[in-house]
Amino acid sequence: MLNKLVFKNRSLFDSMAQAWLDSGAQAFRVLTDTQKQIASWQADQAEQLGQQETMSAPIKMGGQHLGSLDVVGLNGQSNETRLKEEVQLLHKWLTVEQEVTSLTNELIQYQDQLLMLYELRQTSRRYLEHAPIIANYLHTGRKLLRVERLILIRGVADDHQAEWDLADLEVTTEPAEIELSPSRETLLLDVHRHRKETHIQQPFGPPDDETWQQIFVLPVQGQLQEPVTLIAINPYQGRFNTPTKKMGMALADLLGSELERLALHQQILTQARQETESAMARDVQMRLLPRQSPSIQGVDVWGMANPARQVGGDYYDLIEMGPNELFFTLADVSGKGMAAALSMANLRSALRTAVRLLPQFDIQTVLHQTFDSLYDDFTDVEMFATIFCGYYNHLKQTIYYSNGGHSPVIYCPAGQPARMLKANGPALGIMRDAPIGCDEISFGPGDLILAATDGFNEAENLEGEMFGIDRLLTLAEQLNHYPAAMIAKILSDEILHFRGNQPQQDDQTIVVLKGVT
Amino acid sequence: MNHSDPSIIRLEGRIDAYQAPMVKSSLKDLVAKAENEKRSAWIVADLSQVNFIDSAGLSALVVGLKNARETGGSLHLFGIQHAVRIILELSWLDKAFPTFNSELEAIEAATVKETA
Incomplete structure (x- = not known):
């Protein structure tokens, strides 16, 4: 990190070093925490550096020792204060640098998510059946929301008739066999029936089940033939933050419109088939x-x-x-x-x-x-x-x-x-x-x-x-x-x-x- | 078979495609009731207030007649207006249905047959 800072701001370090050399220092150095030299500046007629007195100020960041600034050939209180001030300046630089990096990473992640969402939509449009679309949404959805498990429930939950699709199972056209404890199943069917966005922390206490830390329930809206609910379980980051919840809602909306499109398509297809059949029947009858x-x-x-x-x-x-x-x-x-x-x-x-x-x-x-x-x-x-x-x-x-x-x-x-x-x-x-x-x-x-x-x-x-x-x-x-x-x-x-x-x-x-x- | 009075159904207005399903199901109910009571379905239909009947209406009456006959009974018609009589004659149904001039005759014919 220090290395990167020096490399990116070489001219600033140059002028800092020059000021020290002008003040009579023999050399100015930036070292890593293992005393490896990152950069070094020397006075034109420098004597043997090894015998010179050296001032050293450590560079720390969040308790971590990153390296040090060394000035050779000068000492005294005022010089030491000056060096400490320069180290503090470096700290500020480093902090700003770190914030920029983290913001950039978040931005990249956000863009990646948008891209995934876009690709999800594009690839789903190629399918004309429920099973591959749902499988696609579950697999991509799990990556997008960064959760351990993503479950989709469809059908009327009364009498426990709903069907399940689980993200971590093989893509299958048959309803996936579920392996859930009775209490988990009851909970999921309840939230499916409830049809409201819900965030539940610690759904089960001991002794029943402690492996489900958090669940986030996302009812899929739209003109659908049967109720559909997405349930995200255990975020990798430990909690469902606002961006993840919003992403989940966007995912559910997208899935809703996709399923609506599918239903409409199937309706048109059925109608066209019936019309063709009855036109054929008419033709046959007219031939009689x-x-x-x-x-x-x-x-x-x-x-x-x-x-x-x-x-x-x-x-x-x-x-x-x-x-x-x-x-x-x-x-x-x-x-x-x-x-x-x-x-x-x-x-x-x-x-x-x-x-x-x-x-x-x-x-x-x-x-x-x-x-x-x-x-x-x-x-x-x-x-x-x-x-x-x-x-x-x-x-x-x-x-x-x-x-x-x-x-x-x-x-x-x-x-x-x-x-x-x-x-x-x-x-x-x-x-x-x-x-x-x-x-x-x-x-x-x-x-x-x-x-x-x-x-x-x-x-x-x-x-x-x-x-x-x-x-x-x-x-x-x-x-x-x-x-x-x-x-x-x-x-x-x-x-x-x-x-x-x-x-x-x-x-x-x-x-x-x-x-x- | 036990003796009992025939069921009477009174129809009115136009027996057309809209009315016919109701007539058909009423007749079916009467036949089903008779069957449940283990007797022949003797039904007398009063057509004195019916001024028109179309092919759907005729079809409903014919289904009623067939079902009643299957139980050993029949469907008697009386009070047939001129316009309806012409339609029955055109389609030969005046010969398929036992028709009577008065309610009394229609009921008597059904009752006599039942006790005979």
Whole structure:
């Protein structure tokens, strides 16, 4: 230390030495506590120094002997006083020097801590899971706070269900096994539940446990799914001073915002996943519907579906049975969303199987067979499906239909009033071995069949009024000179206009058959 | 099965998507009560104050009918207004439900069946 002082302030020592030499001294020396020479100045014509009288003043600092100032070739009271004063000056220098060094060290340490905090934040951002982020905070946090142990508790502490992460255990994605005495565990869970910054000195007296001298509790704040608390145990410096406590609070704040970020990220991720899944489900369901209208003699046919959610329980199908024959169906499975969509897919495959595999096709048997195969499945989940099936034969200019509880189905012969085609059997899922009838209507050029789901007639406007069947009947009469696709489009637009800002409540599906020449 | 009077449930207003869950759970409660008492669930529903029913409402009544039938009982309807009758007819449900003109007839039919 003395060495450093001389080296840094050489010119000052030079002038101090010169003043002594000018006063007649033969030499001026700075020595270490072991009498090693740090620096020495001699008069130009110095005699043999060894035989000269020497004054020596010790340099001490906080009781420690650092070295001495020696003046050779002078003595006397006044010279000794002068030397002592110069030593006192040196003491002041040394004290100031030491304070500067200690302040510099503190500053460096503080900067290091800030850097660690910054790096902690940067590295944590790379992680998208709880475990590595918490491990990172615990490992770095322990160094930052200079404590023996740093513990993180999360979860509801009631019934001792909280999970623990301990800084001094291996990084693990599983909750760490804790090895704490029951009294320690109780204390930690209590402070975790308490959720206040707390400094506890001597948490345990003898005989229980004396190795925990002090703990500092830091609740982690933020919009978190579960309470989180950091607990620092036993600072290396012996006590938690204000800077350490502040650093702990900063650490807890940072961790809180990090966990918030993670929760938000996971929420967005889950939402995106659900949206992707339901978009895929919608895609699959849309593929179960006809992609184009079949071309059949004497009929212009068009169908379209518009689920209220991503997927729905409505189903329609148009199957070409030959150049002059068309099987068409429209069904509405009760309920909405994924459950209805699954039942709809089930219904489609049962119906299609019946249509394709029956040795002699007739719609009554198709519906019977479908009802038989699905009754138990639908009953188990308290579901129903109303189904309208029609078979158009161009050569007979006739439509045969079986209607399992479905409405609205509107029939508007050219130039005549529109009327409803009532059900001639119950909906699927109402009774086993249900009797299903089959009726026929003539169907020639200009005639119109309009089968829709209740999303049309039960659409509500802002006043809570329903579109209703009467409006549909009137529209059928007004629109029957248009092509099928146009009629479907105008009807959908009418419903949209009627609803105004009221959101679509139910799936809307429609099949339109228009007799043409 | 022990003899007992049928349960009566009185519905009113619009039985739509908002009302239907309540109707469904009331009917379920009546069926569960009968089952607990080890008797068939004979329920009579008064529709005289119901002016509208939609597909969700129909579905609630049908579930009630099915559940009641499973216990050996049934769900009788009476006091059906014109608008509601049309909806029942359109969906064939006028044939699925035993329907009656008056409360007395509906109750008698349920009671006679029970004691028979």
